[in-house]
Amino acid sequence: MPEAATSSISTPTFADITTVGVGGRIAAFVQPHDRVGLIEAVEGADSKGLPLCLIGGGSNLLASDQDFPGVVVRDTRQDISVPDEVAPPEGGVPVVHINATAGTNWDDLVSYCVRMHLIGLEGLSGIPGTVGASVVQNIGAYGQEVGRLVDSVEVWDRQNKVTAYLRASDLDFGYRTSLLKQTMYQAPAVPDARFFPTPRYVVLSVTLVLRHGSAARVDSAQLAKALGVQVGATLPLERIRQAVLTVRAGKGMLEDPYRYLTDWMGSCRRTSDLEEALEAVQGDLHGPRGERVLLDRHSCGSFFTNPIISREAANALPADAPRYPVEGSALVKTSAAWLIDHSGFHKGFSLEEGSAAALSDVHTLALTNRGGAGSDDMVVLARAIQKGVDSTFGIRLIPEPVTPGIDLAW
Numbered sequence: 001m002p003e004a005a006t007s008s009i010s011t012p013t014f015a016d017i018t019t020v021g022v023g024g025r026i027a028a029f030v031q032p033h034d035r036v037g038l039i040e041a042v043e044g045a046d047s048k049g050l051p052l053c054l055i056g057g058g059s060n061l062l063a064s065d066q067d068f069p070g071v072v073v074r075d076t077r078q079d080i081s082v083p084d085e086v087a088p089p090e091g092g093v094p095v096v097h098i099n100a101t102a103g104t105n106w107d108d109l110v111s112y113c114v115r116m117h118l119i120g121l122e123g124l125s126g127i128p129g130t131v132g133a134s135v136v137q138n139i140g141a142y143g144q145e146v147g148r149l150v151d152s153v154e155v156w157d158r159q160n161k162v163t164a165y166l167r168a169s170d171l172d173f174g175y176r177t178s179l180l181k182q183t184m185y186q187a188p189a190v191p192d193a194r195f196f197p198t199p200r201y202v203v204l205s206v207t208l209v210l211r212h213g214s215a216a217r218v219d220s221a222q223l224a225k226a227l228g229v230q231v232g233a234t235l236p237l238e239r240i241r242q243a244v245l246t247v248r249a250g251k252g253m254l255e256d257p258y259r260y261l262t263d264w265m266g267s268c269r270r271t272s273d274l275e276e277a278l279e280a281v282q283g284d285l286h287g288p289r290g291e292r293v294l295l296d297r298h299s300c301g302s303f304f305t306n307p308i309i310s311r312e313a314a315n316a317l318p319a320d321a322p323r324y325p326v327e328g329s330a331l332v333k334t335s336a337a338w339l340i341d342h343s344g345f346h347k348g349f350s351l352e353e354g355s356a357a358a359l360s361d362v363h364t365l366a367l368t369n370r371g372g373a374g375s376d377d378m379v380v381l382a383r384a385i386q387k388g389v390d391s392t393f394g395i396r397l398i399p400e401p402v403t404p405g406i407d408l409a410w
């Protein structure tokens, strides 16, 4: 392994800095504090031909237990700014541009915008991770996606060795994908050796376009139900945020905030927002599921994306299989959770009694580390599910997390 590129005498393992808590030793760990330092750290690794893993919150990463022989870089900048406080009207709607550096915790940004009465992010409350990674996989939930709010993304282009601003129209946002993510793969789940596990374009900062206002429309049926209102109702942003956090907590889809009390994660969230997250989890811990709540939280969130299939393939599925039209195409999106469940892998499923790797008790799509799972445990479970769904429905599930050192292609 190369010499550590930091002054610190120790480096974390991937298990220390990922939500699923799995993964081996890292040769060098660098935490730049400014924009130039970030570019230098990336370029330093690239110029030496070392493997590079840009890491944010580690919430979409399942790394191998093998040593990672390269450099892991984590941007420590957490700056939110409002470049144009008095924004000119665009198409008659008053908008405001919000800029955040890549290392900013995503939910800290959402919380800030809700407090500042800026509409657009409230439905994306509680998604773990950072602003930089949010545009890589175009995070989404409850009918909202970050890509729809992006004005521009400032990047370091590792190939041409220049900084650039990519506009939303350049970024090819789609369901859990973007130009940035596409640069990492030759085909779905088949890594491109040049830019894996870090995209060609390293995100330095993201500028979003939001609207002023203290209330927003609820467009998601699931959210409307949780709020006890009709789809289309207008509610205060804070009420929507709280409902999203509650629904996510019930599905084990909030990350474990206690991870931010550890040495390696300690500086990655704003203190006031962390206190709020810790307080919120207390209710769950003292609820009926108690300690199991935390067991279900050590995951990468949804492990598989919802398959997008042809109309013929969709017609061949059982009548009760979910089918959603894909905007602008003849394709159909179905539900990975439904396929998994109907292939015999139910909530809480594990290959062996008491195994450290199991499906979440409350979410079919989350592969959880119940404590001490190794990458092989997670991979064996993931492959069993992929094979089971393929043999039942002839559909290949594509993993959502980035998997350094692990091959889940087939």
Ligand SMILES: Cc1cc2nc3c(=O)[nH]c(=O)nc-3n(C[C@H](O)[C@H](O)[C@H](O)COP(=O)(O)OP(=O)(O)OC[C@H]3O[C@@H](n4cnc5c(N)ncnc54)[C@H](O)[C@@H]3O)c2cc1C
Pocket: 019, 053, 054, 055, 056, 057, 058, 059, 060, 061, 075, 102, 103, 127, 128, 129, 130, 131, 132, 133, 134, 135, 136, 137, 138, 139, 140, 141, 197, 198, 199, 201, 202, 203, 204, 252, 253, 254, 255, 297, 299, 300, 301, 302, 402
């Ligand atoms: C409990 C839970 C719930 C989740 N719920 C959702 C959900 O509802 N919707 C959803 O879309 N996702 C969800 N996710 C997935 C995850 O939160 C998102 O993918 C998130 O954007 C990952 O951010 P991160 O900073 O943790 O990325 P990481 O896991 O650190 O990295 C992921 C990838 O992004 C790259 N990356 C990181 N930072 C940068 C940068 N600055 N520039 C370029 N590349 C970068 C990494 O190299 C890697 O390839 C969930 C995850 C968990 C654990």
